[in-house]
Amino acid sequence: MSEMKLMKGNEALAEAAIRAGCDAYFGYPITPQSEVLEYLANYAHRTGMVVLQAESEVASINMVYGAAGTGRKIMTSSSSPGMSLMMEGVSYIACAELPCLLVNVVRGGPGLGTIQPSQGDYFQAVKGGGHGDYKLIVLAPSTVQEMVDFVRDGFDLAFKYKNPVMILTDGALGQMMEKVDLFPQMDRKTEFESWATVGKPKTRERNVITSLNIQADEMEKTNIHLQAKYKLIEENEIKYEEYMCDDAEILLVGFGLVARICKKAAQLAREKGIKVGVFRPISLFPFPTAKINELAGKVKGILDVEMNAGQMVEDVRLAVNGKIPVEFHGRMGGVVPSPEEILHKLEEKFVGEIA
Amino acid sequence: MSEKTLVNEEQHFEEMIAEESICTTDNLVYEKPDTLLDTPMHYCPGCGHGVAHRLIAEVIDELGIQEDTIGVAPVGCSVFAYNYLNIDMTEAAHGRASAVATAIKRVLPDKYVFSYQGDGDLAAIGTAETIHTCNRGENLLIIFINNGIYGMTGGQMAPTTLPGMKSTTSPFGRDVATMGNPLKITELVAQLPGVYYCTRTAVNNAGNVRRAKKAIQKGFEYQKLNKGLSFVEIVSNCPSNWKMTPLASNKWMEENMFAFYPLGDLKVPNDKEK
Structure with a gap:
């Protein structure tokens, strides 16, 4: 039965993991996401899922690798510095084609940085982060409701494509409380994929999970296979939201938390007679390139807003391909931009006069 | 010897076996375990890995736990x-x-x-995982091959390289003043309450091979009884990177490695618990 509750983002996400029939969670405390581990430690016994506090994020991600190999629903969560430690393991998981769910509740960086919200890990999440040519499916929620729904959807995508899925959220969404509609409890898996390492019955060949192939031409085949899969994902799994885009003359582009602030900025702009719409990429990989290119034919300019020094804007500019000007406004280190600030920047760049 | 001669030699050998019928199903006393595949091993001549692999396969066969x-x-070499x-x-x-x-197991x-x-x-890059896995008392078996050198990457200094021992990164011998001491990680983990059984063995002669096999077997049996972690070290050799013949490497191991890493049990369950 679905259930309406007022919940903190991190706790709602943890509750969603239990309800999605997650089999095991391996993690390590780090602000601002420790509530995920704490919540699971308190409530995961409802389904009997395994919850283990590891000795480090390095161990956590390798536990995810091992457990994901058994064909179960496995997840971890962390925040920026911890996610950096996981990158080696993420590369192995992507190459070995194991489904799993990763959650990055991003905080301000670089280095130890701050514990306030940021989007500074876009490049790490979308462009690789670990070594080699691999892709994660990256989903960026902008509400606590999406923090919940993307856990269920993320596991579905992970198993559909045998690929790690990352929920890229931030410290504000992790910490804020909102009304959420929790989906009903799902059963844990009882049947497992043919590739899973669960003990070899006499009826099949042994299963080996590895990312190693010492022959260059064989390793290239692995890469070609992965790239073909990523192309398929690009063809099928693009998600985005359009807000007042139909008659817009100027477009605000932002993902996650920033898109919410952009919506308020668009409302303020329209009160002043400036026709502004908001475009929110939900899947960051696959990126809605074609849709942005199409919208670029309808508006005069784009202001891309992010809580970083300008990361997604590179993908927006590639999508626009020079059709119209793409300006950028970003705040860094844990600072969240205000709607007024975004409107001010928009007017400065596109209206030609400061209000 | 040319390749052609080699092929002829092989053919001759096979014919000889066929003629004399020395291998029949009746007189076989030593077979390849089912759990060991036919793939030719990539290990260097005289290396201990092959024997250790075989022992694992034998134990799995004998306990009937292949599935x-x-x-x-x-x-590393055993990748x-x-x-x-x-x-x-x-x-x-x-x-x-x-950690994996x-x-x-969880x-x-x-x-x-x-x-x-x-x-x-x-004992180097995985020290944290090793210690915490042991300390949590995970109900599994760790088999630790210690040959005091990095084999796969070509003979660099290992955490277990002996003082004075030469490697490509300690070309004048391990100087403990600057390179640190060899780590007796087996002694270290034996102290942890999560470790149920901890022993050090070798596979350099028939007696030690039998003892190593018994240790591996115990590791699996304790796992069945949910006793916690079993840790079996096998002190081994690396003829290629020690730059010795297999025989000389075994002798060197017995004289030097065994002196620093003495064979025997470090932690055994008390009789009542058995």
């Missing part, structure tokens, strides 16, 4: 262990085998799980 065993291979053992296996990142094994508590790790993997 219920999952192995974890490390990074390809999964090519030789006919069981489900996962190849872990360098140092992380015990932990997770497999989600499959009724299965047998072991990791097979070298000294660089287990």
Whole structure:
């Protein structure tokens, strides 16, 4: 039965993991996401899922690798510095084609940085982060409701494509409380994929999970296979939201938390007679390139807003391909931009006069 | 010897065997275990890995647990262990085998799980994972091959390289003043309450091979009884990187490695618990 509750983002996400029939969670405390581990430690016994506090994020991600190999629903969560430690393991998981769910509740960086919200890990999440040519499916929620729904959807995508899925959220969404509609409890898996390492019955060949192939031409085949899969994902799994885009003359582009602030900025702009719409990429990989290119034919300019020094804007500019000007406004280190600030920047760049 | 001569020699040998019929089903006293695959091993002549692999295969066969065993291979010379053992296996990142094994065992508590790790993997880059896996008392078996050198990467200094021992990164011998002391990680983990059984063996002669096999067997049996972690070190040789013949490397191991890493049990369950 679905259930309406007022919940903190991190706790709602943890509750969603239990309800999605997650089999095991391996993690390590780090602000601002420790509530995920704490919540699971308190409530995961409802389904009997395994919850283990590891000795480090390095161990956590390798536990995810091992457990994901058994064909179960496995997840971890962390925040920026911890996610950096996981990158080696993420590369192995992507190459070995194991489904799993990763959650990055991003905080301000670089280095130890701050514990306030940021989007500074876009490049790490979308462009690789670990070594080699691999892709994660990256989903960026902008509400606590999406923090919940993307856990269920993320596991579905992970198993559909045998690929790690990352929920890229931030410290504000992790910490804020909102009304959420929790989906009903799902059963844990009882049947497992043919590739899973669960003990070899006499009826099949042994299963080996590895990312190693010492022959260059064989390793290239692995890469070609992965790239073909990523192309398929690009063809099928693009998600985005359009807000007042139909008659817009100027477009605000932002993902996650920033898109919410952009919506308020668009409302303020329209009160002043400036026709502004908001475009929110939900899947960051696959990126809605074609849709942005199409919208670029309808508006005069784009202001891309992010809580970083300008990361997604590179993908927006590639999508626009020079059709119209793409300006950028970003705040860094844990600072969240205000709607007024975004409107001010928009007017400065596109209206030609400061209000 | 030319390639052609070699082929002729082989043919002649095969014909000789066929003629004399020395191998019949009746007179076979020593067979390849089912769990060992036919894949030719990549290990250098005289290396201990092959024997250790075979012992694992024999124990799995004898306990009848081939269908219920999952192995974890490390990074190092034994990275390809999964090519030789006919069981489900996962190849872990360098140092992380015990974390990978932990997770497999946690989600499959009724299965047998072991990791097979070298000294660089287990006692350098994977020290944290090793100690915490042991300390949590994970119900699995860690098999630790200690040959005091990095084999796969070409003979660099390992955490277990002996004082004065030469390697490509300690070309004048390990100077403990600047390079640190060899790490007796087996003595270290033996202190941890999560470790139920901890022993050091070798595979250099028939007696030690038998003892090593018994230790591996105990490791699996304790796992069945949910006793906690079993840690079996096998002190081994590396003829290629020690730059010795197989025989000389065994002699050197007996005289030097065994002196620093004495064979025997470090922790055994008390009789009542058995």
